[in-house]
Amino acid sequence: MPRSRQSRIGRQPSQLRIKLIPPVTVVLGSMITALPIITDYPILPPMGLLVILAWRLIRPGYWAVWAGFPLGLVDDIFSGQPLGSAAFLWSVIFILLETLDRKAVRRDYWQDWLIASTAIAIVLICGMLIVDFQSNLLRFDLLMPQILLSVLLYPFVARLIGAIDNWRVAS
Amino acid sequence: MAPPNHRRPGFSKRAQYSIFASYLLGILGAVLGLLLLLVSFIDPRGFSALRTIGAEAMAPASKTLSEFGSLTGNAGDQVSAYFNAASKNAEMQQELEQNRIEILEARALRQENDRLKRLLKLDEEIPDSIAMARLISSTASSARRIATLGVGSNNGLEPGQPVRSPEGLVGRILETGPSTARVLLVSDSKNVTPVQRASDSLPAFATGRGDGTVDIQPINIGTNPFKGGDLLITSGSGGLYSPGIPVAVVIRKTETGAIGRVLANPAKVSHAIVQPIFQAETVRQIEENPVDDLEEESGE
Numbered sequence: 271m272p273r274s275r276q277s278r279i280g281r282q283p284s285q286l287r288i289k290l291i292p293p294v295t296v297v298l299g300s301m302i303t304a305l306p307i308i309t310d311y312p313i314l315p316p317m318g319l320l321v322i323l324a325w326r327l328i329r330p331g332y333w334a335v336w337a338g339f340p341l342g343l344v345d346d347i348f349s350g351q352p353l354g355s356a357a358f359l360w361s362v363i364f365i366l367l368e369t370l371d372r373k374a375v376r377r378d379y380w381q382d383w384l385i386a387s388t389a390i391a392i393v394l395i396c397g398m399l400i401v402d403f404q405s406n407l408l409r410f411d412l413l414m415p416q417i418l419l420s421v422l423l424y425p426f427v428a429r430l431i432g433a434i435d436n437w438r439v440a441s
Numbered sequence: 442m443a444p445p446n447h448r449r450p451g452f453s454k455r456a457q458y459s460i461f462a463s464y465l466l467g468i469l470g471a472v473l474g475l476l477l478l479l480v481s482f483i484d485p486r487g488f489s490a491l492r493t494i495g496a497e498a499m500a501p502a503s504k505t506l507s508e509f510g511s512l513t514g515n516a517g518d519q520v521s522a523y524f525n526a527a528s529k530n531a532e533m534q535q536e537l538e539q540n541r542i543e544i545l546e547a548r549a550l551r552q553e554n555d556r557l558k559r560l561l562k563l564d565e566e567i568p569d570s571i572a573m574a575r576l577i578s579s580t581a582s583s584a585r586r587i588a589t590l591g592v593g594s595n596n597g598l599e600p601g602q603p604v605r606s607p608e609g610l611v612g613r614i615l616e617t618g619p620s621t622a623r624v625l626l627v628s629d630s631k632n633v634t635p636v637q638r639a640s641d642s643l644p645a646f647a648t649g650r651g652d653g654t655v656d657i658q659p660i661n662i663g664t665n666p667f668k669g670g671d672l673l674i675t676s677g678s679g680g681l682y683s684p685g686i687p688v689a690v691v692i693r694k695t696e697t698g699a700i701g702r703v704l705a706n707p708a709k710v711s712h713a714i715v716q717p718i719f720q721a722e723t724v725r726q727i728e729e730n731p732v733d734d735l736e737e738e739s740g741e
Binding site: 309317336361 | 464466467468469470471474475476478479480481485488491492494495502506507576577578579580581582583584585586587588626628630631648650653707708710
């Protein structure tokens with residue numbers, strides 16, 4: 271990763287742990303579809319997206335702008351979306367977040383949540399349109415439960431990722 | 442969190458270039474993603490190998506968890522069964538008596554049916570099942586409705602084969618791996634099922650709506666004869682599904698057709714049965730064309 275934070279940490283934890291934990295947790299989040307949850311409509315929050323958003327907002331310096339592409343590609347393998355859907359959408363989200371980071375003067379927790387919620391809504395709605403543009407254009411009500419659940423779940427995921435991050439940088 | 446200071450490049454040309462390069466890489470990633478998306482639209486089966494590897498890698502975990510899940514699901518029922526055992530026993534005995542009578546009636550009907558079929562010289566074409574397995578996971582976070590089945594090409598599964606449960610049609614096999622198969626559910630928006638009304642064999646198409654319902658369009662456009670409670674069964678045209686599998690029940694009328702609820706709720710289906718493709722002619726077509734091209738043809 272181009273901007274590693276190793277110089278800022280006094281003690282020296284394992285480099286492998288520092289470098290690998292964030293992408294590994296994102297991939298684990300993407301693998302949530304392997305759980306035996308069989309539903310008739312989209313309801314399961316996209317955990318891979320929630321985890322990567324939490325990491326991106328907690329540790330803006332860790333992530334390269336292009337990181338959305340490879341991790342999105344892995345998410346596509348497990349999500350059932352057409353391959354390239356998350357790779358494209360996550361890349362766009364990362365570019366938007368990078369631009370936002372350069373513009374914003376200060377940020378607090380509520381703004382982070384708002385940004386994450388917007389990103390979740392954008393990715394889910396665009397993902398649905400990618401699957402079938404014509405018949406899904408007027409059926410966003412179908413996604414409301416999933417978006418709502420994901421937005422409400424985000425703070426918990428952010429807490430969890432924060433705890434993992436503390437462990438990651440602790441020696 | 443305030444943005445870190447190193448993000449403001451100031452007048453350093455080098456820092457400005459590195460920011461520009463990082464943006465360029467990000468945009469490159471988005472463009473690559475878009476290209477992949479285009480490729481997966483042009484050739485929907487092109488990346489099936491990748492998805493199969495993903496499903497196969499997760500299969501042991503999914504299978505174990507689904508066994509566990511069903512165990513915990515049953516535990517509640519088993520405990521509650523002890524509490525009303527006496528009343529249930531009486532109820533069941535009553536039911537048993539009733540069923541005995543009905544079985545006798547059904548036997549008589551079957552004999553008559555056989556006799557009539559012999560008269561009409563109809564071949565018995567009841568397909569036997571290829572495999573029976575559990576649905577182990579699904580794309581619960583995506584707008585597509587695809588489930589993963591716990592058996593694959595090792596058990597003789599092939600793309601296109603219908604998957605059903607005792608309640609009705611579940612879907613058809615989309616991709617197979619050695620020990621998993623991906624099932625395109627009836628309610629997926631890319632799945633078109635040729636159906637007919639059970640009462641008068643009125644032909645129609647059922648297209649998935651992505652939420653456990655199907656959009657039913659009669660083939661004779663202009664008439665809208667559906668009413669709530671109509672049962673729709675597969676018609677057998679197209680050759681994938683054998684005729685007579687229950688698909689959906691009409692829940693409400695629309696301007697041009699009706700909305701139906703899929704009978705086999707994949708969330709409640711404990712075991713799915715994979716059947717062979719109904720007509721051999723279709724098998725030949727599938728070998729010539731990829732299965733996704735059949736979506737439009739399947740109803741003809």
